[in-house]
Amino acid sequence: MNETEIEQRITFEALVPHFEKMREWAFFTTLVPITVVVVMWSQVDQWMLLGWLLLVLAGIGARFVLTTAYHRQAVHYQNARKWHVRLLMMSVYLGGLWAIAVFAFYVPDSPPHQIFIITLSVTLGVGSITSGTYWLPLYFVYGVPILTALLIRFALMGTLPFAALVLMMMFALLASFSFAKKLNMLVRSEMRLRLESADMTHKLEVKSEELQDAVYAKSRILATASHDLRQPLHALSLFIDALKQSDSPAESARIFRRIDLSMESMRKLFDALFDMSRLDANVVQPELSHFDIAQCLAELRDEFAAKAEKKQLRLIVHARSDAVWSDQALLERILRNLIENALRYTRSGGVLLTARRRKATILIQVWDTGIGIPQESQNKAFAEFQQLERPSDEQDQGLGFGLAIVRRLCNLLDYPLELHSKVGKGSIFSVEVPVGEIASSQVQHDGSNKPSWHASGQCIVVIDDDMNVLNAMETLLASWQFDVIAAPSLTEIQDQLRTSDRRPDLILSDLSLNGADNGIEAINSLRNQYGDPGIPGILITGSTGTEQLKLAEESGLKLVQKPVRPASLRSIIQHHLSATTPLSDVTV
Incomplete structure (x- = not known):
């Protein structure tokens, strides 16, 4: 949580009880302006009193509606600013009306009414310090205008006693301002400490969960690797024993091919483990270059053509010659894993590789007509060991690291990665790669030289x-x-x-x-x-x-x-x- 978020949360949590208090005390706050009208009825123009009263009651009613709506809405610190601004505007409105009353309803010829107005203004002005405790701007727009109006009214009297009162009011205003500021700082510092402590506790809990997940993941690695590595090892031992007893060259050649397949299966498992280890260790550093994405996809198509043909699947590339700016080896690893995944879970139809320009990026997609991924499982598709229902004729299951490596490599290269899938219809994996320079991507692909x-x-x-x-x-x-x-x-x-x-x-x-x-x-x-x-x-x-x-x-x-x-x-x-x-x- 950054500094701005902390300040937002402090203000939000400080004002939550204030909104509740304003709603609960709405009825009692109407008694104060009514009392003013009753007391000043014989001393001030009555139409002015009634007009002022209606304006104040309208403000109190609007504030009640605001605080009630706030109470009913699902307000949190990220969307609370508009509510705080509305409350502040209400305070500006009511503070201005009370400042007018203090200035306009002051009766120079009636000491009892003078005392009433002075007492009322000091009570409202100093009492608003509690609002400043929640949020200091509330005191500035409510209490300060009331005390300032009284100070100006004293100054206009022009006598020595009132001049002394002006000095005393200035001192009281400065003292109340200082007190409100210190009280606000104290409250906010305590809340900051509490929030930071809660945030630290949350981070520790998250870290603890991550560590537990890591320990669990390591356990799953050992368990899964132990199982999946035993299969080719077991097959290898059987083939070697059969090879010892074989007298036929043709049979020996067939066994050698089987041995090679078992060895290839083991290598893939170890390669996956090694890739995850290198990514975990943060030792993979991208080496960026400009290269032709159409040529890259064509080479990947050729690489997987035999496997697609064996499963009677179409493997098609649809891409125009265009340059990308990327680490070619890492991008090929991303696409290779996506293609392998698509072929593994596609029973009929085929796999389509596409690349098309999107302003400053090239959108690369791997489409398949496979079994698809359920909506509830799509968020976990890129986690380690997540494997879908494997087709009965698919023997190359792996450790379930393919998509996990794709996600980590995309994070390393800062490439957006998206998945769209429907069960029984197929999946689309999308990766966005920065556009490169055509002139810099002219690389000779002819291996004859x-x-x-x-x-x-x-x-x-x-x-x-x-x-x-x-x-x-x-x-x-x-x-x-x-x-x-x-x-x-x-x-x-x-x-x-x-x-x-x-x-x-x-x-x-x-x-x-x-x-x-x-x-x-x-x-x-x-x-x-x-x-x-x-x-x-x-x-x-x-x-x-x-x-x-x-x-x-x-x-x-x-x-x-x-x-x-x-x-x-x-x-x-x-x-x-x-x-x-x-x-x-x-x-x-």
Whole structure:
């Protein structure tokens, strides 16, 4: 709650009892002007008295109507200002009428009537300090005009006693003003303290609920991950056992394909967990660029074409060539998750990808003819682990992180995200992305001009304290014709490098190593050893810890999450080696 809201709430809560009091005392406040008319009937023009009385009674009646309506309406601090202004106008009106009465009904030749008017004005003026306690402007527009009118009337008398009374009235006016201000400050400060305390208590309660939700979410992660990871692991163990007993090449090839599918399922689950961890750790930093959204959607269509065809669904793109200003990798991840979600829950029909300009933004939408999302479930659609009824033929269920990642990435990029859905009709997911510059988005998408690499004996250093992983990496890289030097620690790697007299062309290191070492320090130590900070380094980790992910992000090194697909690893190695390999060593 900001300062303006606090002031609004203080004024609102201070005036709530005042509105109630004005309504309850409306009848008794009519007795005062009637008493004035009765007392002054023989001293002042009677028509003037009656006219003044009618005006005052009209003001009191209007204030009663106002306070009654306020009592019946659902007024809260955010919409109370108009009611406060109306009450203030009523006070201006009545304060002005009483100031006129004090000035006009003062009888110089009748001491009893003088005393009556003086007593009445002082009582009304000083008594209005209580209104100022609720809201100081109420005192300024009601009590101050009455006392000022009396002061001016004394000044017009022109005698020494009245001049003394003028000085005394000025002192009384200043004293009452100071007292009203201090009393108002005291009341408001107490209310501020109470509101801030209540607000702090509410924030603590919300924080406590968030922490409880976080603990519950972690428990659900463990429970869900444990279940969903056991499925491909169980299938994998069965396939491996079947492979051992297979004598048929065709059967072995079929089992290998099944093994690959199980591995792919596990990778997707780990990728989802890793993405959520990186977003939780706030280590994902957008890298904005201009690129063609139509080309981007076309590539995503090609990527999912086989899956759509397998389910006999149409996958269509409707977009004109237009530039967007975004992080292409993150935007593609958003759209990829939306497309996967659409294909997963669509039994017939298809999925449509559209992009159209809206002034300064491009509206990107993913339409599907799927099962739809019930209205009561749409607010929870982007929460973790929220999964709809899965079609019976759908095996790739996942952890339910897809839409949660979409929401977090949209929040990170500050993109509006909307969902419209009807059960049995389908869903529309909409994302708005800033417009980019056409000239800056002219990027060559033809892969024929990209250089390809060959190992040609390049030396890759591998550091991993898990011997199974170390042996597997050494075997894989050697099969790609690399010269591999592998060891479980930095010290052993340094010893082997001295013996072999080789200089590393690339360093692959696990982020977490035994002892005090970590992969960042290992890579930097080897760079210092050879006096070359440009030696490419890649971190590979199975950790999802926030601190470790932040440390890796700050290092500037490429971070790869285990398990990594061999094709992805090869692509990453290619990128790092081609960035440092002389043109003469690159084949095209």
